[in-house]
Amino acid sequence: MGVFSKIIRKFQRHVCITDPQSLWKRYAVGFALVVVTIGAAHYASIRAISASEMDAKASHISTQQIMLSQRILFLMRESDRNPSLETEARLASAIRLFESSHEWLTTRQQLSPALNQLYFENDEFPLDYFSRRFVKTARFAMEAQGQVRANMENQLVALGQQNLLSALNTASRLHEQRSRAQTRWLQRLEAIALGAALIVLFLEAAVIFIPAQISVSRAIRRLKRRSNQLTASYETLKNRNEELVAARKNLTHAANHDALTGLLNRRALYDFLTNQKPTPESGDVALSVLKIDLDRFKSVNDTLGHKVGDDVLIAVANILLSQARSDDLVSRIGGDEFVIVVKAPRSMDALESLGTRIVDAISKPMKIDGATCRIGASVGFTMATSSVATPDQLLIEADLALYEAKRAGRGQVFSYSGDLRTEIDTREALFAEITHALAEDQFVPHLQPQIFTGSGKIYGCEILARWNHPTRGIIAPGTFLAAAEEAGMIRQIDLIMVEKGLDLLEQFRARGMEVPSISINASPDTLRDPNLPDRLLQEVLARGLSPQDLTVEVLESTLIESEDDEAIQTIENLTGSGFAVVLDDFGTGYASMSNLSRLRFDGLKLDRSLVEPVPNARAESIIGAVVALSRNLGMRVVAEGVENDAHYERVKALGCDVVQGYRLGYPMPAEAFADWYDTFMKSTQKRQA
DSSP: OHHHHHHHHHHHHHTSOOOGGGHHHHHHHHHHHHHHHHHHHHHHHHHHHHHHHHHHHHHHHHHHHHHHHHHHHHHHHHHHHSOOHHHHHHHHHHHHHHHHHHHHHHHSSSOOHHHHIIIIIOSSOOHHHHHHHHHHHHHHHHHOOHHHHHHHHHHHHHHHHTHHHHHHHHHHHHHHHHHHHHHHHHHHHHHHHHHHHHHHHHHHHHHOOOOHHHHHHHHHHHHHHHHHHHHHHHHHHHHHHHHHHHHHHHHHHHHHBOTTTOSBOHHHHHHHHHTOOOBTTTBSOOEEEEEEEEESHHHHHHHHOHHHHHHHHHHHHHHHHHHSOTTSEEEEEETTEEEEEEESOSOHHHHHHHHHHHHHHHHSOEEETTEEEOOEEEEEEEEEOSTTOOHHHHHHHHHHHHHHHHHTTSSOEEEOOHHHHHHHHHHHHHHHHHHHHHHTTOEEEEEEEEEETTTOOEEEEEEEEEEEETTTEEEOHHHHHHHHHHTTOHHHHHHHHHHHHHHHHHHHHHTTOOOOOEEEEEOHHHHTOTTHHHHHHHHHHHTTOOGGGEEEEEEHHHHHHOTTSSHHHHHHHHHHTTOEEEEEEETSSOOOHHHHHHSOOSEEEEOHHHHTTOSOHHHHHHHHHHHHHHHHHTOEEEEEOOOSHHHHHHHHHTTOSEEESTTTOOOBOHHHHHHHHHHHHHHHHHHHO
8 A cells, every 4th residue: 555655646746747837847748648639539530531531432423423324325315316516525525524433433542342343353244344345335336327326326225224234333332331331430430539538638637737827828818919909900990991081082072073174063063053042141142154165176176186185175174263263163064164153243244354354365276285276265154143043044044145155156255134035035936937847848949040141041040948938928048047057957958959959950851941050059067968969969860960960059158167177078079079069159258268279169159249339440340350360260250149230241241150130030939930931031032033
């Protein structure tokens, strides 16, 4: 008994350390025991799990072999019934997968005796041999044709649906049994590991006590880590909050400002106008809205590119900011449209002066990327002295004033008034009437004759539009042409006159009337249609006529207004297509000598303002100079406004080739022109006799 007690005390002294300064030794012993136990259990578990996973995988692949064999047979029959590349590809893929799966099953380590017997040592049906034979037969059948393929498929079916299928089922069952056995062994191993772990834990609890200071130290370290994590999270949240605040400011700025110019946008403008409410200090709200629209800005984009166009818009924004007061609101509401809201304007004159300064500043040449840009601006403004004025109302009033500024020739400043609204309403009503007249085919051609001064023969006639109103009768063009052009309907009227004029020419010639040609007027809008030459050519050819039967008269103003658009090109294409082009209203002050030298006109048509003073020395000198210029340029001269015999004799003496006016005949309907023609031809024959 004494010897045993000595042994226990010696064990406690060397193993169960009680000295506080030597606690680290039992920590080391406990750690070593835990490491050894866990390591041994982990190693054994890994080996068992690996083996179990391999057996489970083998069981799965073996089961898959059964399905693959039947899939190969199915696809082989499907290939015969409905041959396709997709079916052949799927069949080849199934064969490859069956072969690779079989290779994996037969070459894996530690194959059980039963499986080894089944795959390699079975005297009647070794599965390895018949599986490889099955694959070779399937591949051979894929490449065979006709009866050979059918025979091979029959062999394949016999092989796959009898012995092979039975053997594959047996293999699957054996693999599954081995997988279950391995699983049971893994469960036993887990129980052994658990028992060993419990024994080790018991030994540590009985022999190696974890000192309290270790627990306290670990807790302190955890608290410190947690504190550091919280500090880092706080800094992260703080930074994130600052980012969110900055992002909110940026979004607010982007939502209320134009991205290109930095000016306030339409939304901010609406918000500002909506929030203008009267206060006891200011009384009723008083402000003005100026709307600015750029002139000829489209040509900048078309000729110099959108990058230069953007730079021009930025330059305009800077101009507006420099002209406005510091407390005025400057915004860009879209495209080339800007709005300035003037708070408490001093007077209407001050607003008009601001608009004039803006127009003058924007009209000055701008140097953008080495290119000189010339644009203009038109301004319309309205005054609001009532708090009930809505943003839409103010912008509409400013827009109406702007519309009048552009209508007056651009580069103008207009203010809104009640009279302006009435005038616009009246014009809108006329627009509606013209639209209705077009729909009801109320526009009819009147013809005014033209004759050669030399031979006295008929040169042709000009087709002039008249409105045959159902209640007011025939309406002269001065009443509706300007409104139709403004409303964008003049092109329709021009084309109607072309069609009806050519119809009349065809009818006249069918009646034996020798009318050499007709002249039609082409407005600037009509000339901006690049398809106009093709359309006119189609119209004349459809009636069996030629381009020489149609003369197109172009206003002088078209040239000066259309230097940057398609009208000039259309004129060139018209002459290239064989149509005669005459420059109408020559002498009204718009003519450009450069256009006369650049464009090939067939003639000039003197405006009636040049012919009316005749006989007059200065007027005749001008007409003589124009005739000389025309002769040098190979153009004929048509004198319009020949009202009496004196006019006729003088312009004839001055060298004008063709005359037109009341002296020959007024603009008249088709039947009246036919009567005039008969009378004219009879008088001509009488003179010749």
